[in-house]
Each structure stands twice: as structure tokens, then as C-alpha cells.
Amino acid sequence: SFCKALVEFLEPFKKDLDAKDLERLSKNPLRVLDSKNSETQAILKNAPSIREFIDRASIEMLDSIKYEFSDICKIEIDHNLVRGLDYYSGFVFEAISSELGAQDSFLGGGRYDQLCSQLGGKDLPAIGMAIGLERLANIANLQKPNRKLVSFVIAASNLEPKAYKIAHHLRSINKEVVLDIHLSEGSLKSKMRKANKNNSDYVIIIGEEEFNNKTAVIKPLNDELKEQQTVSIEDLYIFYKTI
Known part of the structure; x- marks a missing residue:
């Protein structure tokens, strides 16, 4: 043999x-x-x-x-x-x-x-x-140039179950946006590199501080005129719906 x-x-x-x-x-x-x-x-x-x-x-x-x-x-x-x-x-x-x-x-x-x-x-x-599924979603996004790609970075392992609920709600309010979830394993820097490599339009970051304050960080990657901002979870939903 x-x-x-x-x-x-x-x-x-x-x-x-x-x-x-x-x-x-x-x-x-x-x-x-x-x-x-x-x-x-x-x-x-x-x-x-x-x-x-x-x-x-x-x-x-x-x-x-x-x-x-x-x-x-x-x-x-x-x-x-x-x-x-x-x-x-x-x-x-x-x-x-x-x-x-x-x-x-x-x-x-x-x-x-x-x-x-x-x-x-x-x-x-x-x-x-x-x-x-995440890779398949990325391919689908690449074949439809008008669709936005958002990377969702979870910065602490204990937040993953709660962050999944936020991600699920984001997907439900805007199905035209591809949401790519990055789990807590690995450094924030490595996740940002991956988001850039995937040509993400925005990165949403939720860590311990953000979760305790019921906020999220939104960082634009493809528009130098837009600045990073910290918003409430409710404002995050509004932002995501209107991308």
C-alpha cells in the first residue's frame, strides 16, 4: 500500500x-x-x-x-x-x-x-x-462590491456569549452587511491586522470597559476622514442599520 x-x-x-x-x-x-x-x-x-x-x-x-x-x-x-x-x-x-x-x-x-x-x-x-461560514460570507461580500464588511472584535473571552447576542441583533437589523466575528483568542493588534487584510469597512470592538459601560468602539478602516468613536449599544444599532 x-x-x-x-x-x-x-x-x-x-x-x-x-x-x-x-x-x-x-x-x-x-x-x-x-x-x-x-x-x-x-x-x-x-x-x-x-x-x-x-x-x-x-x-x-x-x-x-x-x-x-x-x-x-x-x-x-x-x-x-x-x-x-x-x-x-x-x-x-x-x-x-x-x-x-x-x-x-x-x-x-x-x-x-x-x-x-x-x-x-x-x-x-x-x-x-x-x-x-465566515469565509463563505467573505467571498459572497467580495462578489458584491456594494456590500459593506464589518469586523466584530470581542476583546475578552468572558464576553463572548453576550457579544454573540449583540452580533445576532446586528445581523437581524441589516442583512445587507456582512458581519465577520473575531473571537477573543489572540491580541487586538492581530485582529486589526486581519480586519485590514479582509478589507473590512469598519471594526466594532467590545472589551471589558465597553461592556461595563454598555458602549462599543467603531473604527473606520477605509475612510481616513472618519474618526474612531465610542457609542452606546443603542447608537451602535442605529449606526449599523444605516451603513
Whole structure:
């Protein structure tokens, strides 16, 4: 099998692998293909290719998919693509957009035909996928230039449940605006960089001080003539409704 061939190939290079890739090699060798270590990737350039182990039926299926959908979207066969779940039993796939920057994948999935029977059910064919809703919303916004994009920054982890309610209300009063939520993990500076990278029109910031005072900070990003302001939550709703 390809997995066995990959392990045999990497055996002489164990001393050159970092701890994370060594763990992958022992637990799930295919995950080594997804290594972010440049030295590991250099080694893998000479590794066996999964193309040598794919059966004829799978090759014909991939060729058929590429042919049928080539007029709708660009399809590339990537023999080193690895998904993070171990129960996939056939091909895996990702959908990417050049508009999303470094994290360009917004959809991923694959076949897991044996999963149902492994869990005690019938032996059924299966395929599934997961979609990143925030990234999908960003793409939708990019395809409609007139729509505004607002980044909602939550600056404290204990405020997340309360901030979600505010975000839900904002979305309900103006469905033409895309609201991108940034959770409390990470620094405020990194969230602002992400908002700028996403071409957000405004950033709404709520931290401990703002929440205690029932206020929010509104920071314009694409209009140098407008200044940052602190407003009440009620005024935030009015502002958001009229963007």
C-alpha cells in the first residue's frame, strides 16, 4: 500500500524529522504529507507518489469529475492533499478562493464509505463536507462590491456569549452587511491586522470597559476622514442599520 511505501521511504530520514512529524509517522503516516516543515517537504519531493497506488476505477472517477465540472470551476488534482480526519476512505477535496489570502480554503470533505458500518450501522456509501461560514460570507461580500464588511472584535473571552447576542441583533437589523466575528483568542493588534487584510469597512470592538459601560468602539478602516468613536449599544444599532 501507499502508506507502507511512504513509511519505508521515510525510515532512513527519521533523524531529520521534527518531533511533530515523527509523531505523525508513527500514528498516521499520511499526515506527514501535510507537514509545514520545509525540511520535511524537501525530503518528500523524492517520496513515492500515491498516483502509483491508485486503482483504475478511482482514476476514472477523478477524470470524470474533472471533465464534468471543468466548465463550472477550475479543478486541480493534488496527490498530496491531506484532510485532518482519519476515517476518509477515498478521495478528499477542498474548495479554495484566491480572494481569501493565505487561508484560502473555505470548504473541505471527502468519502468515508466505511464510517457507518464502523459505528455499528449499515454498510452505506457516504460523502460529506464542512463549510467555513465566515469565509463563505467573505467571498459572497467580495462578489458584491456594494456590500459593506464589518469586523466584530470581542476583546475578552468572558464576553463572548453576550457579544454573540449583540452580533445576532446586528445581523437581524441589516442583512445587507456582512458581519465577520473575531473571537477573543489572540491580541487586538492581530485582529486589526486581519480586519485590514479582509478589507473590512469598519471594526466594532467590545472589551471589558465597553461592556461595563454598555458602549462599543467603531473604527473606520477605509475612510481616513472618519474618526474612531465610542457609542452606546443603542447608537451602535442605529449606526449599523444605516451603513
